[in-house]
Amino acid sequence: xxxxxxxxxxxxxxxxxxxxxxxxxxxxxxxxxxxxxxxxxxxxxxxxxxxxxxxxxxxxxxxxxxxxxxxxxxxxxxxxxxxxxxxxxxxxxxxxxxxxxxxxxxxxxxxxxxxxxxxxxxxxxxxxxxxxxxxxxxxxxxxxxxxxxxxxxxxxxxxxxxxxxxxxxxxxxxxxxxxxxxxxxxxxxxxxxxxxxxxxxxxxxxxxxxxxxxxxxxxxxxxxxxxxxxxxxxxxxxxxxxxxxxxxxxxxxxxxxxxxxxxxxxxxxxxxxxxxxxxxxxxxxxxxxxxxxxxxxxxxxxxxxxxxxxxxxxxxxxxxxxxxxxxxxxxxxxxxxxxxxxxxxxxxxxxxxxxxxxxxxxxxxxxxxxxxxxxxxxxxxxxxxxxxxxxxxx
Amino acid sequence: xxxxxxxxxxxxxxxxxxxxxxxxxxxxxxxxxxxxxxxxxxxxxxxxxxxxxxxxxxxxxxxxxxxxxxxxxxxxxxxxxxxxxxxxxxxxxxxxxxxxxxxxxxxxxxxxxxxxxxxxxxxxxxxxxxxxxxxxxxxxxxxxxxxxxxxxxxxxxxxxxxxxxxxxxxxxxxxxxxxxxxxxxxxxxxxxxxxxxxxxxxxxxxxxxxxxxxxxxxxxxxxxxxxxxxxxxxxxxxxxxxxxxxxxxxxxxxxxxxxxxxxxxxxxxxxxxxxxxxxxxxxxxxxxxxxxxxxxxxxxxxxxxxxxxxxxxxxxxxxxxxxxxxxxxxxxxxxxxxxxxxxxxxxxxxxxxxxxxxxxxxxxxxxxxxxxxxxxxxxxxxxxxxxxxxxxxxxxxxxxxxxxxxxxxxxxxxxxxxxxxxxxxxxxxxxxxxxxxxxxxxxxxxxxxxxxxxxxxxxxxxxxxxxxxxxxxxxxxxxxxxxxxxxxxxxxxxxxxxxxxxxxxxxxxxxxxxx
Numbered sequence: 050x051x052x053x054x055x056x057x058x059x060x061x062x063x064x065x066x067x068x069x070x071x072x073x074x075x076x077x078x079x080x081x082x083x084x085x086x087x088x089x090x091x092x093x094x095x096x097x098x099x100x101x102x103x104x105x106x107x108x109x110x111x112x113x114x115x116x117x118x119x120x121x122x123x124x125x126x127x128x129x130x131x132x133x134x135x136x137x138x139x140x141x142x143x144x145x146x147x148x149x150x151x152x153x154x155x156x157x158x159x160x161x162x163x164x165x166x167x168x169x170x171x172x173x174x175x176x177x178x179x180x181x182x183x184x185x186x187x188x189x190x191x192x193x194x195x196x197x198x199x200x201x202x203x204x205x206x207x208x209x210x211x212x213x214x215x216x217x218x219x220x221x222x223x224x225x226x227x228x229x230x231x232x233x234x235x236x237x238x239x240x241x242x243x244x245x246x247x248x249x250x251x252x253x254x255x256x257x258x259x260x261x262x263x264x265x266x267x268x269x270x271x272x273x274x275x276x277x278x279x280x281x282x283x284x285x286x287x288x289x290x291x292x293x294x295x296x297x298x299x300x301x302x303x304x305x306x307x308x309x310x311x312x313x314x315x316x317x318x319x320x321x322x323x324x325x326x327x328x329x330x331x332x333x334x335x336x337x338x339x340x341x342x343x344x345x346x347x348x349x350x351x352x353x354x355x356x357x358x359x360x361x362x363x364x365x366x367x368x369x370x371x372x373x374x375x376x377x378x379x380x381x382x383x384x385x386x387x388x389x390x391x392x393x394x395x396x397x398x399x400x401x402x403x404x405x406x407x408x409x410x411x412x413x414x415x416x417x418x419x420x421x422x423x424x425x426x427x428x429x430x431x432x433x434x435x436x437x438x439x440x441x442x443x
Numbered sequence: 444x445x446x447x448x449x450x451x452x453x454x455x456x457x458x459x460x461x462x463x464x465x466x467x468x469x470x471x472x473x474x475x476x477x478x479x480x481x482x483x484x485x486x487x488x489x490x491x492x493x494x495x496x497x498x499x500x501x502x503x504x505x506x507x508x509x510x511x512x513x514x515x516x517x518x519x520x521x522x523x524x525x526x527x528x529x530x531x532x533x534x535x536x537x538x539x540x541x542x543x544x545x546x547x548x549x550x551x552x553x554x555x556x557x558x559x560x561x562x563x564x565x566x567x568x569x570x571x572x573x574x575x576x577x578x579x580x581x582x583x584x585x586x587x588x589x590x591x592x593x594x595x596x597x598x599x600x601x602x603x604x605x606x607x608x609x610x611x612x613x614x615x616x617x618x619x620x621x622x623x624x625x626x627x628x629x630x631x632x633x634x635x636x637x638x639x640x641x642x643x644x645x646x647x648x649x650x651x652x653x654x655x656x657x658x659x660x661x662x663x664x665x666x667x668x669x670x671x672x673x674x675x676x677x678x679x680x681x682x683x684x685x686x687x688x689x690x691x692x693x694x695x696x697x698x699x700x701x702x703x704x705x706x707x708x709x710x711x712x713x714x715x716x717x718x719x720x721x722x723x724x725x726x727x728x729x730x731x732x733x734x735x736x737x738x739x740x741x742x743x744x745x746x747x748x749x750x751x752x753x754x755x756x757x758x759x760x761x762x763x764x765x766x767x768x769x770x771x772x773x774x775x776x777x778x779x780x781x782x783x784x785x786x787x788x789x790x791x792x793x794x795x796x797x798x799x800x801x802x803x804x805x806x807x808x809x810x811x812x813x814x815x816x817x818x819x820x821x822x823x824x825x826x827x828x829x830x831x832x833x834x835x836x837x838x839x840x841x842x843x844x845x846x847x848x849x850x851x852x853x854x855x856x857x858x859x860x861x862x863x864x865x866x867x868x869x870x871x872x873x874x875x876x877x878x879x880x881x882x883x884x885x886x887x888x889x890x891x892x893x894x895x896x897x898x899x900x901x902x903x904x905x906x907x908x909x910x911x912x913x914x915x916x917x918x919x920x921x922x923x924x925x926x927x928x929x930x931x932x933x934x935x936x937x938x939x940x941x942x943x944x945x946x947x948x949x950x951x952x953x954x955x956x957x958x
Contacts, residue, residue, distance in 0.1 A: 088808070090806060090807060090808035090809075166806075166807070168728050169727075169807070170728060170778070171726060171727045171776075171812070173778060197844075200806065200841070200844050202896075203844060203851075203895070203896055203900075204843065204851050250846075250848060251846060251847075253866065254849060255847050256849065
C-alpha cells in the first residue's frame, strides 16, 4: 500500500506512519461536517453518539473550542477524520449573540441538524439565527430533528411498528405527539428541508428501540447532502474498517519488532534480569502503538498491571523448566515465552486503542482479559508441535 | 351568686384533699416518718430552684412569648422591631418590685412608642404629630386585645385578677413566711432537732425557689406587654392602622396581607376579601398548569401539549381546615429573553402574591430565561421599599422524564438525604441539587414533583410541595385561626377580660396622647 513506502522513506520523522495515514484520508475521503444547532439538552450529543458509536462522555470531552462558543468534534480523531461535528453553544441564553459564531461556521459545515425537544415551543432563539444561516446558503440542507418524543408518552414504549416510516401507519402516532410535530413544522416552515422525529435514548432508559428514528436521520442526511458526502456517511463503517486495516498493518509491524527484541532479552538465562527488561520493552511497545492511534498515554491502572501480567506468565514458565534441573533448556523456552507475551500484549493494546479511538472507554478489566485471551491463544500455538507459526507468519 | 356557687364547688373539691392531707400528716407523724417524708419537698423544689437559677432555664421563662410577626413586614418594620426586642431584653434588669406597679407599664409603653415613632420619623420635632387619634385608638385597642388574650390563655384564673390582686401578689411571700413560721413553732414542740434541720433547709432553698418562679412570671408578662405595644406602634407608624382595628384584624385573619399589596383592580374587584395567593410562573411548557391542577387536586387549569395559557388564570381553593381561601394564579409561560409582554405579566402577577412557585422543567437546561425573570422580579421590589418580596419556591417538574425513563416507582427520597435506592432516585437527587446549588441559589427551596401524565402519576405535591407551602405561609395564619376559634368558644371569658383591661387601656391611651 501507498503508506507502506512513505513510512520507510521518512525514517527520521518521529511518527511517519501517522502522517501517511492522515494524508491518505485527506486525499481519498470527503469528510462530512455536520452543524448541530439547538439548545442545551435538546439531544445533540445523542445524535453524535448514534452517528459515531462513541460514548457520551467521550463526545463531551471531544468537542474542542473552535471559536468562543463554537466547538468541534472530529471522529475518530483530528488526524484521521471520518466525520466532523460543530456545535454552537449558548442558544437561548440572554447575553448570547450567535452572529459571530454562525459566520465562522457558514463555510465549514456541509449540513445542519437542528435539534428541538418536540414539545419545546420556545424556539425563537433557534429560529432567528437559523433564518440568517439559511439565507446565506439556501442550498445547504437543514434537517429538523425533533427529540424527546417519549416526553409526550411518559413510561410507554415508542409506537411499534414505527409509524414514521414511509409505509408506517400514521394512526399509531400518539395524538399529542402528532399535534406537537405539526406545530413545530408550522413554526419552522421552509427553514428546514426535512423534519425527523427521533428519540435516541440510553440503554438503561429501558426502551425496546433505543435509537428510535436514528436510521431515518441517517437516511435523510445521505439523501440531502451532496452526493459524495452522503456516500461518505453511508460508508462510515466501511471507512472505519479500512482505517482499522491500515492501522493494524502499521501496528503489527511494530509488534513483531518488539516481540523479536523481547525474545532476545528473554533468552538471557537470568530470570531476575530478563523479567524487568522484557516488561520494559513491552511498555515501550504499547507507547508506540498509542502514538499510531493518536491516543493519550495508557491509564495508570493499565500501566501498572501490564508488567505483572506478562512477567508473571514468564516467571511461571521459567520456574517450570528450572525445576526439571535443566537450566540451559530454559533459554529457548524463555525466549519463546517473551516473544509470545509481547505479541499478546501488543495485540491487546491494538484492540484497546482502536476502541479508544472510536470513542469507547474499555474498562481496564477488559484490557486484562484481552491480554490473557491473547496469551492463551499464543500458548495454544506454542504447545503445538510447530510453535514458530506465530513468528514466521509474514 | 355565681361566685358563691363556684366557691362552693371549689370547696367541695378541696375539702377531701385537705382532710386527707391532714390525716396523712398526722399518720406520718404518729409513725415517726414525718421527718423523712418531709424531705420530698426540698428534694423536688431544690433542683427546681437550681434549674430556675440556671441562665438557660430562666431565660426561657423570662423570654416573652414568641410573637408572630406579620409576614408582610418590610425591611424598615423589621429594623423597628429590633428596638422593641432591645427593650424586652433590657427588662430583666428592672427590679421585680417595680413590675408590680401599673404606672411602670405605662411609662415603659410611652417610652417604647416614642422610640419606635422616632425611628420612623427621625427628623420630626413632634414624632406623634401626624398620627391621627383614631389610629392611636386602634393601636391601643389591638394591643390591649392581644394582651388580654395572652393573660386569658396563659394565666390561670386570670379573669379574677384585678389590679388590687396583682398588688397583693407582692405580699404573698410574707404570708408564706408567717404561715411557715407558725408551723415551725408547732412542730418544734414535737421534735426540736428535726425541725431545726427543716427550718434551715427551708430558709436556704424553698424561699428563693418560690421567689424566682414568681419573678419569672412577671418578667414574662412584662416582655409580652412590651412586644405587643411595640408591634402595634410599628403598625401605627407604617400607616396600616388607618383601616381601623376591626378591618385590620379582618385583613390579617382572612389574608394576612395588607391593603397596599392588593391585586390589580382589573383582575380582582376591590370589595372582594383578599385571599392568600400563590402564583405559578415558569417557561413555556414547564408544567405550570399541570402543577396548578395537582395543587388544586382537580383538573381546572386547561392543559394541553401545545402552549395554552395566554392570560393569568385564577383558581380558588377553599380549605376550611388550614388555609382558608387560597387563590392560585397560573401565568403564561415566558418563552424567550425578548418575550417582554409575557415576562412582564409573570413579574406583575408574582409581585402581587404571597408565594411564587417557579416551575422548572428538569430536562430543560436553558435556565437563562428563568434568571431574567428572577432579575426583573427583584427589580420590581427594589423600587418599592415598603413592600416585601414573596418567597420563591422552585418546583422541579417532569422528574419522571429523568433517565432511566421507563422507571417510575415512587417513593423517591434520595433528594431529602435518604440512601438512593435506584438510578432514578439518584437522578432526581442530582437534578434537584443541581437546581438548588447551581441555578436557583436564591430560592428558599427546590422541590421535585411529577404532575402527570395522569392524576395517578402525580407525586411530590402532597408529599413535599404542600407541606413546604404550609410551612412557609402557615405559621402566622395558623395562629390567627387559633385565635379566632378561641374567641368563639370562650366568648364569655373574653368579655370579662376585656372589661378588666379596658380601663387600663384607656389610661395608657391617655398617657400616650398626653405625650
